[in-house]
Amino acid sequence: MNEQADIIFTDEQAQLLEIAETFTADKSPMDAVRRQLEADDAIEAGLWRQIADLGWLGIAIPEEYGGSGLGLGEVVTIVEPMGRKLFSSPLISTTLAAQMILLGGSDEQKSQWLPQLAGGTVAALAVTEAHGDWDLSNLTCAAERKDGNLVLSGGKTFVTDAMLADLFLVSVSLDGEPALVIVEAANLGPGALRREIVIDESRRSHALNLNGLSVPMDNLLPAANLHRLHLAACLLYAAEMCGGMAGVINVTLDYLTTRRQFDHFIGAYQALKHPMVDALVGLEQARSQLYHAATVFDMAEGRGEVAVRMAKAQAADAFAFASDRAIQFHGAFGFTHECDAQLYRRRALWCEQQYGDGAHHRKHLAGLLLD
Amino acid sequence: MNISASELDEFRAEAAAWFSANKPADPGFLLPQSFMEVGTDAQFEFLRAWQNKVYAAGYLGLAWPAEFGGGGKDQVFQDIATAEMVRQNVPFMTNTIGLSWAGPLILNMGTEAQKQAYIKRILSAEDIWCQGFSEPDHGSDLGNAQLRATRDGDEFVLNGSKIWTSLGAYADYIILLARTDTQTNTKYEGLSYFLAPMKIEGVDPAPIKKLTGEHGFTQTFFNDARISESCLIGAEGAGWQVAMKTLTFERAVSGGQAGGVHSMPVSAWEVVQLARQAMRDGRPAIEDPLVRDQLVGFLMEERGMALNNSRAKIPGLIAERPASIALSRKLVGSEWRRRLNQFAVTLQGANASRYVGDGAVMDRGRWQRGYFNAFSGTIGGGTSQIQKNIVGERVLGLPKQD
Ligand SMILES: Cc1cc2nc3c(=O)[nH]c(=O)nc-3n(C[C@H](O)[C@H](O)[C@H](O)COP(=O)(O)OP(=O)(O)OC[C@H]3O[C@@H](n4cnc5c(N)ncnc54)[C@H](O)[C@@H]3O)c2cc1C
Numbered sequence: 036m037n038e039q040a041d042i043i044f045t046d047e048q049a050q051l052l053e054i055a056e057t058f059t060a061d062k063s064p065m066d067a068v069r070r071q072l073e074a075d076d077a078i079e080a081g082l083w084r085q086i087a088d089l090g091w092l093g094i095a096i097p098e099e100y101g102g103s104g105l106g107l108g109e110v111v112t113i114v115e116p117m118g119r120k121l122f123s124s125p126l127i128s129t130t131l132a133a134q135m136i137l138l139g140g141s142d143e144q145k146s147q148w149l150p151q152l153a154g155g156t157v158a159a160l161a162v163t164e165a166h167g168d169w170d171l172s173n174l175t176c177a178a179e180r181k182d183g184n185l186v187l188s189g190g191k192t193f194v195t196d197a198m199l200a201d202l203f204l205v206s207v208s209l210d211g212e213p214a215l216v217i218v219e220a221a222n223l224g225p226g227a228l229r230r231e232i233v234i235d236e237s238r239r240s241h242a243l244n245l246n247g248l249s250v251p252m253d254n255l256l257p258a259a260n261l262h263r264l265h266l267a268a269c270l271l272y273a274a275e276m277c278g279g280m281a282g283v284i285n286v287t288l289d290y291l292t293t294r295r296q297f298d299h300f301i302g303a304y305q306a307l308k309h310p311m312v313d314a315l316v317g318l319e320q321a322r323s324q325l326y327h328a329a330t331v332f333d334m335a336e337g338r339g340e341v342a343v344r345m346a347k348a349q350a351a352d353a354f355a356f357a358s359d360r361a362i363q364f365h366g367a368f369g370f371t372h373e374c375d376a377q378l379y380r381r382r383a384l385w386c387e388q389q390y391g392d393g394a395h396h397r398k399h400l401a402g403l404l405l406d
Numbered sequence: 407m408n409i410s411a412s413e414l415d416e417f418r419a420e421a422a423a424w425f426s427a428n429k430p431a432d433p434g435f436l437l438p439q440s441f442m443e444v445g446t447d448a449q450f451e452f453l454r455a456w457q458n459k460v461y462a463a464g465y466l467g468l469a470w471p472a473e474f475g476g477g478g479k480d481q482v483f484q485d486i487a488t489a490e491m492v493r494q495n496v497p498f499m500t501n502t503i504g505l506s507w508a509g510p511l512i513l514n515m516g517t518e519a520q521k522q523a524y525i526k527r528i529l530s531a532e533d534i535w536c537q538g539f540s541e542p543d544h545g546s547d548l549g550n551a552q553l554r555a556t557r558d559g560d561e562f563v564l565n566g567s568k569i570w571t572s573l574g575a576y577a578d579y580i581i582l583l584a585r586t587d588t589q590t591n592t593k594y595e596g597l598s599y600f601l602a603p604m605k606i607e608g609v610d611p612a613p614i615k616k617l618t619g620e621h622g623f624t625q626t627f628f629n630d631a632r633i634s635e636s637c638l639i640g641a642e643g644a645g646w647q648v649a650m651k652t653l654t655f656e657r658a659v660s661g662g663q664a665g666g667v668h669s670m671p672v673s674a675w676e677v678v679q680l681a682r683q684a685m686r687d688g689r690p691a692i693e694d695p696l697v698r699d700q701l702v703g704f705l706m707e708e709r710g711m712a713l714n715n716s717r718a719k720i721p722g723l724i725a726e727r728p729a730s731i732a733l734s735r736k737l738v739g740s741e742w743r744r745r746l747n748q749f750a751v752t753l754q755g756a757n758a759s760r761y762v763g764d765g766a767v768m769d770r771g772r773w774q775r776g777y778f779n780a781f782s783g784t785i786g787g788g789t790s791q792i793q794k795n796i797v798g799e800r801v802l803g804l805p806k807q808d
Contacts, residue, residue, distance in 0.1 A: 042716045049722040302804035309794045323713035401698035
């Protein structure tokens with residue numbers, strides 16, 4: 036146990052974290068978040084451009100493909116501050132798509148797509164289906180070979196930032212095995228995307244109809260490691276949740292130190308103070324699990340998987356608690372759309388329910404740790 | 407100080423070899439689970455001899471100054487020795503109050519004479535220390551302590567009583583918070599802090615039976631006990647500040663402790679073992695989904711606490727609230743320990759109803775006894791509720807309740 040308890044935090048990570056904190060504080064104040072709730076897209080094109088120019092989309096892409104050759108542990112330091120400011124962007128999906136192409140793509144696919152993704156081309160992930168199962172290998176979507184092409188069938192759900200995407204990474208079953216296929220936005224017919232109404236109003240999510248879509252065989256990734264994709268997604272979601280938790284704790288503290296009832300600031304009452312300490316303790320543990328997972332992620336099949344699942348489970352439960360109490364501790368103001376507590380609560384629910392909640396990951400951890 | 411990795415490896419190997427060769431055999435009687443539970447002479451003598459041996463071998467107080475009996479080395483050496491004690495699950499150091507609270511305090515602000523007189527004998531366990539803070543009517547509200555210390559020339563005369571004095575029956579010295587002035591503006595100003603002898607006329611520790619049925623602490627009565635003014639540490643009237651400093655050592659918020667373990671280590675992995683033996687519906691309990699979920703939860707917390715300690719050393723990852731992990735460590739650790747023991751009790755099914763001494767009790771009843779004893783951590787040293795006030799106010803900046 037003790038030798039596992041390590042966190043390595045590099046100078047690069049420290050710098051990225053600092054820059055990302057400044058950047059998100061500047062670009063994503065609450066009024067900007069709220070303005071964006073009404074917009075067609077989750078993020079303004081100009082802001083996305085700035086993110087690309089900062090090099091953040093290429094962090095985990097090797098230098099030979101136009102990235103900076105670091106890893107997902109460094110991406111964590113960008114995503115965490117974004118979560119804190121309720122930033123919404125295709126950074127996670129674009130990063131994950133790039134990782135899948137890097138790990139399982141052909142040389143041609145890598146040279147074609149990775150430099151583009153590092154440079155600001157948006158990729159969307161189409162890996163979940165209407166049944167809502169967190170098991171990414173539970174696939175009803177299929178691909179069949181026909182005349183040198185792949186013909187797809189079925190539908191995908193929760194495809195975020197689909198309208199901004201130039202490519203989609205789609206999971207299908209091919210010859211009974213999971214496979215990943217690149218679908219270019221240009222190939223989608225009219226009506227292939229249908230907007231979904233989702234609980235986190237800062238997200239833009241679509242259902243993707245694949246029926247009859249034909250893509251060249253060259254778009255098939257030679258290898259598809261959906262398990263790895265799942266864990267990578269959990270790592271980045273854990274980062275987003277840790278950021279969100281820190282954000283919502285501060286929002287609540289602001290209220291507890293300014294609102295007065297019975298001649299006292301309400302934060303003096305232990306019925307509010309003590310649960311806030313519980314929320315803080317939950318955050319501290321989640322952050323420690325997160326940065327440990329970021330440290331060992333590359334050992335994904337053993338230690339890395341345990342660490343990532345623990346990070347996701349801890350963050351999901353702790354963020355749920357902190358954001359739930361945030362609503363309650365604002366009184367009736369917490370019941371309003373105007374109060375920021377609900378924004379975090381919605382974000383927490385989204386992040387918890389994507390890629391597995393706490394109980395789900397504990398179940399898998401039980402298999403890894405107890406058998 | 408520049409220490410090479412090979413030097414550390416060598417030291418680690420030496421320590422590992424020494425503890426494995428010298429780890430005491432099972433004494434044949436139940437050992438206490440922490441320094442707060444030392445209740446019989448046999449337990450006490452066994453643990454005192456063990457601490458003395460560890461110190462003589464050079465594995466305790468390694469980072470304390472050599473001139474007072476310490477090892478004069480970098481802290482990293484003590485950390486290695488302590489880690490080895492944990493790894494090899496050796497008995498704990500019984501003079502905790504000396505090693506972890508009084509010792510660091512004396513080194514931090516004691517006089518040269520006090521350091522010369524006490525430090526080495528704390529390490530060797532020749533002098534056992536106890537703590538006289540709590541009183542029958544004033545526990546959490548420590549600042550209200552009323553035991554009187556009345557000046558008489560160059561002496562003070564002590565009257566009143568302290569309670570819940572761990573090791574009170576064995577101690578040679580007591581760190582004592584007493585009221586030297588009753589006419590002050592605030593309750594805090596009239597307090598002074600003494601390093602006082604226990605084995606003198608007028609000091610009478612009376613054992614109290616704990617909820618486990620064992621002994622462990624005393625009510626300590628003071629009737630016209632006379633001590634020299636040289637027992638003062640800090641200025642007369644400045645006792646509250648000294649007490650607060652003591653608590654930072656006690657709660658491990660400040661470093662400088664002599665090292666070693668101070669309670670029987672407990673790990674959720676041991677409860678995993680227990681779950682393999684306990685039964686549910688005709689199968690080992692470890693196959694029960696609800697049991698598995700809880701076990702994983704405890705394992706996660708155990709790892710989270712260890713990882714918190716790693717992260718607390720990385721300034722870039724604790725920038726927003728640097729004191730958060732340190733100030734919540736006692737709260738988190740002691741509550742986890744209590745819940746884990748409680749879970750391990752109920753895990754045993756109907757056998758959870760057995761207790762220490764029963765021939766068929768699982769794991770010699772350690773979980774039942776451990777659950778009761780775990781409240782020492784959630785009450786002693788400031789209750790969990792008080793810890794939450796502290797974290798809420800000092801870390802989160804929430805207002806005090808008046
Ligand atoms: C095993 C053990 C060993 C000990 N060893 C020592 C020792 O060696 N030396 C020594 O001096 N003391 C020792 N103590 C005493 C310990 O420090 C006190 O018990 C503790 O500070 C609480 O004081 P109390 O028992 O008087 O409880 P009280 O202060 O009366 O508290 C009763 C309950 O009220 C709660 N409470 C009190 N005030 C507040 C508040 N402001 N907000 C919310 N809740 C509150 C408490 O959390 C507790 O649940 C020991 C205690 C134990 C259990």
